[in-house]
Amino acid sequence: MISDHEAMAMARGEAKAGMAEGGEPVGSVIVKDGEVLGRGRNRLRQDGDPTAHAEMEAYRAAARQVGRSHAVEVVESMLHGATVFTTAMPCEMCAGAILRFKAPRVVVAEVTSYKPAGTQALMERQGLIVDVLDDQATLAMIEDHLRAYPDRREAHEHGDDRPQHFRTSRNCVAPVVATGTAC
Numbered sequence: 156m157i158s159d160h161e162a163m164a165m166a167r168g169e170a171k172a173g174m175a176e177g178g179e180p181v182g183s184v185i186v187k188d189g190e191v192l193g194r195g196r197n198r199l200r201q202d203g204d205p206t207a208h209a210e211m212e213a214y215r216a217a218a219r220q221v222g223r224s225h226a227v228e229v230v231e232s233m234l235h236g237a238t239v240f241t242t243a244m245p246c247e248m249c250a251g252a253i254l255r256f257k258a259p260r261v262v263v264a265e266v267t268s269y270k271p272a273g274t275q276a277l278m279e280r281q282g283l284i285v286d287v288l289d290d291q292a293t294l295a296m297i298e299d300h301l302r303a304y305p306d307r308r309e310a311h312e313h314g315d316d317r318p319q320h321f322r323t324s325r326n327c328v329a330p331v332v333a334t335g336t337a338c
């Protein structure tokens with residue numbers, strides 16, 4: 156049985172491994188019934204793959220771990236109900252996966268280094284519990300990362316480099332993006 160603290164430490168370990176590889180320091184762990192189903196880290200820079208976010212990698216690892224002897228429908232059902240631990244607030248893609256796999260809860264280490272558009276509100280509106288830990292160890296890790304890669308600091312502080320009309324406030328949800336309505 157893994158505690159929240161232990162799970163986040165594991166996610167942070169994944170993030171640090173990614174940082175050591177020259178990647179973005181984001182890590183994630185998928186936990187169900189107190190057991191770790193999978194863990195992953197952002198491999199965007201390492202693989203040149205924009206979909207290789209930590210949460211997606213953790214879900215993939217979980218699917219591989221449970222998937223060998225099961226039909227894919229069974230694998231998907233096994234991912235349902237798992238809690239997601241992540242060192243940064245999930246982006247739209249990962250929040251979509253989290254909703255699809257019916258996570259009851261997302262635990263986020265800190266929300267100052269990455270500010271995706273409205274995903275916390277989106278998940279909360281779907282009934283998820285989003286716990287933000289204000290984890291000082293993660294904040295220190297991010298600062299180390301930005302000292303090592305000062306050229307990435309502006310992107311971190313800017314938070315979201317998509318056009319303004321794609322951004323939504325914390326209280327807006329996805330349909331606003333489709334209509335382009337400012338809010």
Ligand SMILES: [Zn+2]
Binds near residue numbers: 209210245248
């Ligand atoms: Zn993501």
